Amino acid sequence: MKLLRIADIEKCVGCSICMYACSRKNTRDPRIGYGRSAILAVSLSGFERGSAVIFCHACKEPPCAQVCPTNALKPRKKGGVIYSEKHCIGCKNCIEACRINAIFEREDGKISVCIHCGYCADFCPHGVLEVVEI
Amino acid sequence: MNVLTINLTDYTYEIERRDDLAEWLGGTGIAVQLMKENVKKDCDPLSPENVIVFAVGPFTLAYPYASKTVAMFKSPLTENLGESHAGGRSAAAIASAGYRAIVIKGKSEKPIYLVIDNEKVEFKDARSLVGIRSSIILGRIIAENEGGRGRRSIMRIGFGGQRLVRFACVTTETYRHFGRLGLGAVFGSKNLLGLVVKGIKTFKPVDPMSYRKTYEEILRMAIESDAMKKYYLLGTPVNVLPLSELKALPVKNLTETELDVEDISGESLAEHSLGRRIACSHCPTACIHIAALREEYERERYFYKTLMISYDYELIYALGSMIGVNKREDLLKLIHKVETYGLDAISTGVCLAWATEAYKRGLITENETLIPLEFGNAENYLKAIDHIVYQPNDFYKSLAQGAEKASEIYGGKEFAMCFGKNEMPGYNTGYASYIGLIIGLRHSHLDNAGYSIDQKFKRLEPEELVDALVKEEWWRQVLSSLVVCFFARGIYTKDLVLKALKPLGIEMSEEDLEELGRKIYFEKLKLKKMMGFDINKVRIPERVFEVETPHGKLSKDYFERALNYYKENYYKKV
Numbered sequence: 001m002k003l004l005r006i007a008d009i010e011k012c013v014g015c016s017i018c019m020y021a022c023s024r025k026n027t028r029d030p031r032i033g034y035g036r037s038a039i040l041a042v043s044l045s046g047f048e049r050g051s052a053v054i055f056c057h058a059c060k061e062p063p064c065a066q067v068c069p070t071n072a073l074k075p076r077k078k079g080g081v082i083y084s085e086k087h088c089i090g091c092k093n094c095i096e097a098c099r100i101n102a103i104f105e106r107e108d109g110k111i112s113v114c115i116h117c118g119y120c121a122d123f124c125p126h127g128v129l130e131v132v133e134i
Numbered sequence: 135m136n137v138l139t140i141n142l143t144d145y146t147y148e149i150e151r152r153d154d155l156a157e158w159l160g161g162t163g164i165a166v167q168l169m170k171e172n173v174k175k176d177c178d179p180l181s182p183e184n185v186i187v188f189a190v191g192p193f194t195l196a197y198p199y200a201s202k203t204v205a206m207f208k209s210p211l212t213e214n215l216g217e218s219h220a221g222g223r224s225a226a227a228i229a230s231a232g233y234r235a236i237v238i239k240g241k242s243e244k245p246i247y248l249v250i251d252n253e254k255v256e257f258k259d260a261r262s263l264v265g266i267r268s269s270i271i272l273g274r275i276i277a278e279n280e281g282g283r284g285r286r287s288i289m290r291i292g293f294g295g296q297r298l299v300r301f302a303c304v305t306t307e308t309y310r311h312f313g314r315l316g317l318g319a320v321f322g323s324k325n326l327l328g329l330v331v332k333g334i335k336t337f338k339p340v341d342p343m344s345y346r347k348t349y350e351e352i353l354r355m356a357i358e359s360d361a362m363k364k365y366y367l368l369g370t371p372v373n374v375l376p377l378s379e380l381k382a383l384p385v386k387n388l389t390e391t392e393l394d395v396e397d398i399s400g401e402s403l404a405e406h407s408l409g410r411r412i413a414c415s416h417c418p419t420a421c422i423h424i425a426a427l428r429e430e431y432e433r434e435r436y437f438y439k440t441l442m443i444s445y446d447y448e449l450i451y452a453l454g455s456m457i458g459v460n461k462r463e464d465l466l467k468l469i470h471k472v473e474t475y476g477l478d479a480i481s482t483g484v485c486l487a488w489a490t491e492a493y494k495r496g497l498i499t500e501n502e503t504l505i506p507l508e509f510g511n512a513e514n515y516l517k518a519i520d521h522i523v524y525q526p527n528d529f530y531k532s533l534a535q536g537a538e539k540a541s542e543i544y545g546g547k548e549f550a551m552c553f554g555k556n557e558m559p560g561y562n563t564g565y566a567s568y569i570g571l572i573i574g575l576r577h578s579h580l581d582n583a584g585y586s587i588d589q590k591f592k593r594l595e596p597e598e599l600v601d602a603l604v605k606e607e608w609w610r611q612v613l614s615s616l617v618v619c620f621f622a623r624g625i626y627t628k629d630l631v632l633k634a635l636k637p638l639g640i641e642m643s644e645e646d647l648e649e650l651g652r653k654i655y656f657e658k659l660k661l662k663k664m665m666g667f668d669i670n671k672v673r674i675p676e677r678v679f680e681v682e683t684p685h686g687k688l689s690k691d692y693f694e695r696a697l698n699y700y701k702e703n704y705y706k707k708v
Contacts, residue, residue, distance in 0.1 A: 015416065015420060032345075040285070046270065048270065107336065125420075
């Protein structure tokens, strides 16, 4: 099983290329933009203080899955969640429940959450992200 | 494509579908059309009748390096067409909110900032933000008030824009600027302190398979090819030492071309000061070089503040060599001052350089300048920049309108280094640079890169040189309509542009693309002329003919031949 994790957060330059990759990852329905992304590149209260990325770090007991009323989010075996889009009713309880703010609202009212496919890591130009087997 | 029009006078907005503009792609192409539709051509640039257009293009969000937004407005500095490009997250945010362009008209009665959140526009009370002197602080306050972190852009002015300095800029994401030509003053005149844009819209490519393939090809080229090397390593300051060796780096208001610039070179800044690099949205290069300046408190030992200061070639020229400043710390302090006030760095430096020479020659005295101005004296320049913003007397009131205006009043026009009333960039490289500044529609080195033609050291006849400059400017109209960063022009060749347009559903031939560039250029020239531009009134400062360049001393005959040819073959066409 794969896990996307931070290799070195201090190397992040805030280019957002991971966000574009995540929105593009679906081969049948790649999206132009970052509105489908499950990873977010932010500045740290302004770029003078640097930048960082936020995404699901695959916690062992995911509160987002616990508060999901339709089981659209289910705990993944070794941490994190599996997301079933068709069961999601867009209640946003999961967004509230995640303490690291790693679940994102989409334009269609549903959510984006990292499924640890590692697609974005292939595009990070500066070695911020890595994929490991767990 | 959707265009959002906001009227600040009555606090209304409307979203219109404008597929009729599709032939102009986006960016510069549609901005010219929207300006034509909306601006009263002879308006006072600081009146409510001026309009601001922001435009992005079909490549925005779709491909790497498509990070720029084009802003168009009537310039309070040149009093004709103003155009300025900035990156950061501005373009991505505008496109993600669902717009190809945003038009801002009118004037708010009270100070406000705007929040554009997808289809919704909010007019937010900003009375309590008036008087905040630093654009960095203003940005931070707005950031804390508004959501959308990571998917938004926060454009704002500094105190320079609030005080209507005619070369004030609009800053986005702390370090990127709609610089040159005074968009910040236009914001200020409209009581508009900032503009937040956020959105989460995505778009479907017409051909998903080839879209992904083309995307990956472009990104691979960006990372592996040499095309971006110059910007990747030392950034634009890589040019400081070579241009200085060529005698092409202007020194002390271009009275000289020699100065020890070792300490303010790209190499020295990288070795001693570079603290971080950051990137615009969708840019793998991260050319934004940020220096860390550690300063001890004035009266307390072992207390330090660390300022993070973004530097580039043009700033090293304008706030360094052009005013005789060649110590790294001095330079960084000046850059920081200009950054916090939200002033255009090139115009500020050139204005100070002119004022210093005018003071030295006795055209003005300490009655005007309030402090003795002296090349290399950074302490006094820091104070002079305060004066430009606060404008405590008539002299600084005029200097805040640019070096052209100040020299009209106090004399010294022959060494007021402006072209088309816009202060010159740092390229004393030869004929192409200067002629390029005269005929370039923004009077900017980025219009046609004359400095680059000069450095190829091929002897060109004046007619050939003009043709080369205009041809480059035509192609750049295409790049700035797509809109891609000019730094990536080595990657976005005609072939690649055509290939990348296809998966987005735009089929064009090479001829179509070239014709489009030509058409946009002439549309823009026509608009500029309607707004009051007259090439015959563009003044060439005598200094240009007095100083050595890498091509020797420049001859007036050459300029005359070039400009006559330009007028006959291009300028008079519309």
